[in-house]
Amino acid sequence: MLKKITEYFAAVLILILTIGTSSAADKSITIGMQLEPPNLNPTGGAAAAIDEVVYANLFEGLTRFKSDGSVAPALAKSWTISANGLEYTFNLNDTVTFHDGTPMTAKDVKFSLDRARSEDSTNAQKALFVDIDTVKIIDALTVIVTLKAPNGNFITNMAWGDAIIVSENSISSLETAPIGTGPFKFSKWVKGDRVELIKNETYWGDQISLDRAIFKFISDPTAAFAAVMAGDIDAFPVFPAPENLSQFASDPRFSVIVGSTEGETILSTNNKQPPFDSLTMRKALAHAINRQEIIDGAMFGFGTPIGTHFAPHNPDYINLTSNSEYNPELSKQLIKEAGYDKNNAITLKLPPPSYARRGGEIVASQLRNVGLNVKISNLEWAQWLEQVFKGKDYNLTIVSHTEPADINIYARPNYYFQYDSKRFQELMRELSETTDPKKRSEILKKAQTMISEDYVNGYLFQLAKTGVANAKINGLWKNSPTQANDLTGVIWSD
Amino acid sequence: MKNISLTKKIKQFPYIFWFGLIITIFIFFVSFISIIWTPYDITVLNIQDKLIPPGNTLHLLGTDHFGRDIASMIMLGAKTSLLVAFTATFLGIVLGVPLGLVAASRAGDPLDDIIMRGNDLIFAFPALVIAILITAILGPSITNAIIAIGIFNIPVFARITRGAALSVFTLDFILAARVCGKNHIQICIEHVLPNIMSILIVQSTIQFSLGILAESGLSYVGLGTQPPMASWGRMLADSQTMISFAPHLALAPGISIIVTVLAINIMGDGLRDYLDPKLRKKSA
Numbered sequence: 014m015l016k017k018i019t020e021y022f023a024a025v026l027i028l029i030l031t032i033g034t035s036s037a038a039d040k041s042i043t044i045g046m047q048l049e050p051p052n053l054n055p056t057g058g059a060a061a062a063i064d065e066v067v068y069a070n071l072f073e074g075l076t077r078f079k080s081d082g083s084v085a086p087a088l089a090k091s092w093t094i095s096a097n098g099l100e101y102t103f104n105l106n107d108t109v110t111f112h113d114g115t116p117m118t119a120k121d122v123k124f125s126l127d128r129a130r131s132e133d134s135t136n137a138q139k140a141l142f143v144d145i146d147t148v149k150i151i152d153a154l155t156v157i158v159t160l161k162a163p164n165g166n167f168i169t170n171m172a173w174g175d176a177i178i179v180s181e182n183s184i185s186s187l188e189t190a191p192i193g194t195g196p197f198k199f200s201k202w203v204k205g206d207r208v209e210l211i212k213n214e215t216y217w218g219d220q221i222s223l224d225r226a227i228f229k230f231i232s233d234p235t236a237a238f239a240a241v242m243a244g245d246i247d248a249f250p251v252f253p254a255p256e257n258l259s260q261f262a263s264d265p266r267f268s269v270i271v272g273s274t275e276g277e278t279i280l281s282t283n284n285k286q287p288p289f290d291s292l293t294m295r296k297a298l299a300h301a302i303n304r305q306e307i308i309d310g311a312m313f314g315f316g317t318p319i320g321t322h323f324a325p326h327n328p329d330y331i332n333l334t335s336n337s338e339y340n341p342e343l344s345k346q347l348i349k350e351a352g353y354d355k356n357n358a359i360t361l362k363l364p365p366p367s368y369a370r371r372g373g374e375i376v377a378s379q380l381r382n383v384g385l386n387v388k389i390s391n392l393e394w395a396q397w398l399e400q401v402f403k404g405k406d407y408n409l410t411i412v413s414h415t416e417p418a419d420i421n422i423y424a425r426p427n428y429y430f431q432y433d434s435k436r437f438q439e440l441m442r443e444l445s446e447t448t449d450p451k452k453r454s455e456i457l458k459k460a461q462t463m464i465s466e467d468y469v470n471g472y473l474f475q476l477a478k479t480g481v482a483n484a485k486i487n488g489l490w491k492n493s494p495t496q497a498n499d500l501t502g503v504i505w506s507d
Numbered sequence: 508m509k510n511i512s513l514t515k516k517i518k519q520f521p522y523i524f525w526f527g528l529i530i531t532i533f534i535f536f537v538s539f540i541s542i543i544w545t546p547y548d549i550t551v552l553n554i555q556d557k558l559i560p561p562g563n564t565l566h567l568l569g570t571d572h573f574g575r576d577i578a579s580m581i582m583l584g585a586k587t588s589l590l591v592a593f594t595a596t597f598l599g600i601v602l603g604v605p606l607g608l609v610a611a612s613r614a615g616d617p618l619d620d621i622i623m624r625g626n627d628l629i630f631a632f633p634a635l636v637i638a639i640l641i642t643a644i645l646g647p648s649i650t651n652a653i654i655a656i657g658i659f660n661i662p663v664f665a666r667i668t669r670g671a672a673l674s675v676f677t678l679d680f681i682l683a684a685r686v687c688g689k690n691h692i693q694i695c696i697e698h699v700l701p702n703i704m705s706i707l708i709v710q711s712t713i714q715f716s717l718g719i720l721a722e723s724g725l726s727y728v729g730l731g732t733q734p735p736m737a738s739w740g741r742m743l744a745d746s747q748t749m750i751s752f753a754p755h756l757a758l759a760p761g762i763s764i765i766v767t768v769l770a771i772n773i774m775g776d777g778l779r780d781y782l783d784p785k786l787r788k789k790s791a
Contacts, residue, residue: 234748254748256572310554310573374573374734378552389734391647 040505041225042486044498045237045249049205049230052188055174056129059137061415061496064174065250066208066228068497072177072193075103075122076168080502082326082417082494084172088117088194098163098448105154109217111180112192112199119150125178126158138175140421144445165448169418174496196221196501206230222504234367241267241481248482248489250498253367255313261481270480272491273326276413277319278368280376280471281401283408285431288353295468297347298409299337301383302376308474311371316474321465322420325475326492329457333465337472344383358388361409364397368476369411376411376471402429413476417495420457423464432469524777530770538586545583547576550735561755569755571745577759583737584760587649588767591731592718594653596711599660604707606661607668608695611676623669626662634659635724642730652731656721660714667710671703705782712775716768723764739764 050062055072069077077087086092089103109117128134130142144164149157160167170176183192191199196218197210210226229246231237234254240246241261250270252258261267282289282298289295304318317325320333359380363373370391377387387409392400401407414422424441426433437460444456465472478493488502547566553574561569561577568577610622629637638655645651675681676699684694725731726740734741739760746756 235750238748238751256749257751260751306552306554310552310557371572375552375554377735378550378573381550391729391733 040223041227042223042500042503042505043227043229043245043247044500045240045246045252046228046230046498047232047234047237047251047253049232050208053191053199053202053208054187055177056125056179057135057137057188064496065498067191067193067195068174068177068495069195069499069501070197070210070226071191071195071199072174072179073195074171074173074177076172078172078417078495078497080490080492080494080499082492084169087172088122088178089171092168098165099160101158101160101167102151103156103158105156106217107154109194110215111183111194112213113180113183114215115180115182117178117180117194118153119156120153121178121180122156123148123150124181126176128179128184129176136175138173138416141170141173141176162446163448164445165450165453166418166445172495197226200225219501221501223500226500228498244483248480248486250478250480250482250489251493252479252481255315255367255477255479258313258315258479258481266484267481268484268486270478270482270489270491271315272478272480272493273317273324274413274415274476274478274493275324275417275419275495276415276476276493277322277324277419278316278372278411278413278473278476279322280473281410281412281430282468282470283405283429283431284433284469285405286408288351288357288359289408291351292468293347293351294353297344297351297383298380298385298471299468300340300344300347301380301385302337302471302473303339303379304334304473305339306379307372307375310375311368312474312477312479315477315479317477319472319475321461321472322414322423322470323457323461324417327418329454329461331458331461333461334472336465337468341379341383348384353385355384355386358386359408361387361389361411362397362401362407363389363391363411364394364401365391366413368413372411372473376409405429405431409471411473415476415493415496420460420464423460423469430470432464432467434463434467437463437467520781521777523773524781527770527772527774527777530766531774534585534767534770535589537582538589541579541582541586545576545579547579549575549579549583549737558749558753560753561759568759569753571742571756572749572753577755580737580742581739581759581763584739584742584763585767587732587736587738588719588722588764591649591653591656591722592715595656595660595718595721596714598653598657599664599714600707600711603661603664604668604700607665607670608672608699610665611669611672611699612691612695614673614676619669622665626665629659629662635721638721638725639728639730642725647730647733649732649736652722652725655725656718659721660718663714664707664710667706668703671706672699675699675702705779709775709779709782712771712778716771716775719764719768719771723760 046062046065048062050066051058051060053063053067055063055067073087075087075089076084079085088105088109090106092101092103094101105119111117126142126145126148129136130139130145144160144162144167146159146161151157178194179187180192189202196213196216198213200209200211202208207227207229212221212224231240237249237253238257241249258269262269280302282295284290289298308314308316308318318334319325320336323330361373361377363369373389377389380387401410421441422428423432424438440456440460440463444453447453447456482489485506487504487506490499556570556574557572559566559570561567563569566576568581570576606622610619613619638659641655642651681694681698684698722731723740726738727744731740732738742760743757750757
């Protein structure tokens with residue numbers, strides 16, 4: 014009897030081992046993501062999760078971001094810019110077809126750009142297209158885009174996920190069954206669970222190594238941990254619980270990929286609501302915060318302190334953390350000067366991610382330490398968008414701004430932190446009209462200094478990209494120069 | 508003589524009752540102490556002392572990911588749990604018992620129907636789901652958690668009061684009281700209520716322990732107690748992702764919840780055994 018049982022177990026064991034080895038040769042990948050996209054149309058919504066599924070995999074634009082943040086040609090193989098900086102002539106690749114078999118031509122480029130900047134467009138980044146005056150078709154593979162004013166950022170703007178090229182024929186199904194030009198085709202979407210993509214055999218560019226890509230959505234960090242440990246998920250590019258990374262790092266089956274993101278995590282401050290409508294109070298706020306403690310406590314050490322709204326890996330970044338050094342004594346003195354009344358409770362409204370919830374508790378403790386009366390309320394994303402982002406009914410909140418090079422949001426007086434500075438708005442106008450890289454860099458540095466010295470928001474840290482992947486996977490992006498999970502270069506090693 | 512009757516009385520309670528009572532008293536004691544003193548101030552975070560394992564001389568139960576003392580948090584969490592459960596049970600008694608008495612004294616009337624069908628309406632919803640709904644609408648806070656849990660205690664007490672009161676109302680002494688000229692309210696307070704007290708006390712202990720579970724549950728999903736107030740449920744939720752390398756974070760609040768609920772339940776059980784004459788005769 015005992016022998017039979019051992020034989021049985023041996024058989025099961027062998028079976029498990031063979032299954033294990035055969036799956037390694039499989040050319041599919043399962044990517045874990047915390048949030049499910051609301052739809053799959055990157056030209057219609059702001060949700061980062063949309064681009065994280067479709068960017069570079071399903072859809073392509075005229076240009077594209079590469080993993081190091083530089084801009085490379087994509088559907089446009091080359092372009093020329095006229096001497097006055099107004100006319101961009103794009104030469105398109107000639108073998109590009111959409112997933113439905115129709116060829117991609119200049120007509121589609123004109124349609125996509127006109128659609129994105131039209132009156133009724135719901136594009137989340139309409140500012141990218143605002144400078145376009147006309148889009149003219151020269152022949153099937155040549156387009157001339159004329160700008161109203163010179164814009165040094167135009168080629169970069171065209172690389173954004175919001176500027177991808179779509180076909181007029183498939184516009185109605187963009188949200189649920191998207192058709193693009195990328196190396197992957199849409200296969201199916203099981204709502205609440207996963208999106209599946211399969212290889213596009215007729216892709217115009219370099220052939221990819223994967224046959225299938227599955228994006229699985231797991232919002233609970235504990236479940237995410239279990240899924241990665243069990244091998245159900247091959248890679249989790251932004252793992253939601255940084256405290257588990259050391260465990261993955263000590264396990265030879267996994268590699269931990271820590272990189273940088275464009276996510277400036279800030280203590281957003283309502284500049285139009287007392288008490289933080291006063292510069293002295295905002296300055297006091299900045300000096301009350303101990304960044305290192307927040308990074309250690311909320312992110313388990315992953316993150317880079319920042320002193321302004323700019324990514325530290327950007328060449329134009331200047332370190333301004335000294336403007337808001339941790340100095341509780343100075344902070345207390347400033348609060349006294351501003352005449353803050355302790356009976357005025359300050360609301361700190363926190364969205365669900367752990368950097369916000371944990372960071373919020375630490376920030377609240379630090380602010381209480383200097384005598385501010387802080388009340389935390391935890392909100393779900395929908396409530397946060399309604400109350401904080403749209404309603405502007407808050408004093409403080411913590412959120413990560415993951416869009417690349419987004420310092421221009423400070424030029425919008427109606428943006429949720431309501432910073433209204435004519436000088437800054439003027440500076441941003443100057444920036445968009447400047448094409449000279451040296452001068453642009455100067456303006457960007459000036460802009461960083463300005464918001465840092467106006468203490469618009471509390472600048473906490475640059476969110477690290479804390480990913481975990483099967484050790485046999487190569488070619489995942491280490492950093493996140495844009496919201497994307499580009500799988501075109503992913504290879505399984507043996 | 509008096510001494511003998513006291514020991515006799517004590518013997519009449521099952522020993523398990525005393526076991527539950529002692530633990531319950533201890534938990535109440537700890538939570539009262541936490542009002543005036545805890546080993547550490549948990550609103551002050553010491554990140555550099557984070558995740559100290561239990562058994563440390565300075566931190567008996569260790570510290571959490573913010574460097575807060577777990578023992579202090581457990582003490583304050585006990586206070587929160589007992590406060591919410593007590594207030595919610597109290598709310599249920601204050602509103603539910605009078606409703607049940609009215610319904611019983613007007614048995615068969617439309618008023619009785621209205622009250623009891625209203626109760627059925629609340630019963631028709633799963634308790635925790637509706638509590639989540641209420642706190643989601645009113646906003647998460649400890650007061651709203653009490654309201655949400657308390658609302659569910661009302662029909663429980665109303666129904667049990669009505670059932671017990673109905674059987675008392677059929678007895679002859681009620682008729683006698685009525686003949687004496689006492690009105691409904693007097694009869695209910697002077698004659699019915701004392702006779703159903705034992706049932707209500709036992710039910711209170713059950714609702715009390717359910718209240719502790721409900722508070723933990725609401726705080727676990729983030730709708731109950733808000734930081735920086737300590738709550739066992741939130742401690743559990745926070746510890747989830749760290750369970751593999753810092754199990755003490757989950758064990759401390761988890762064991763606290765189990766022990767408290769168990770202690771109150773077995774105390775209630777013992778109380779029922781003592782107060783219910785039918786059960787007492789059998790065991791005697």
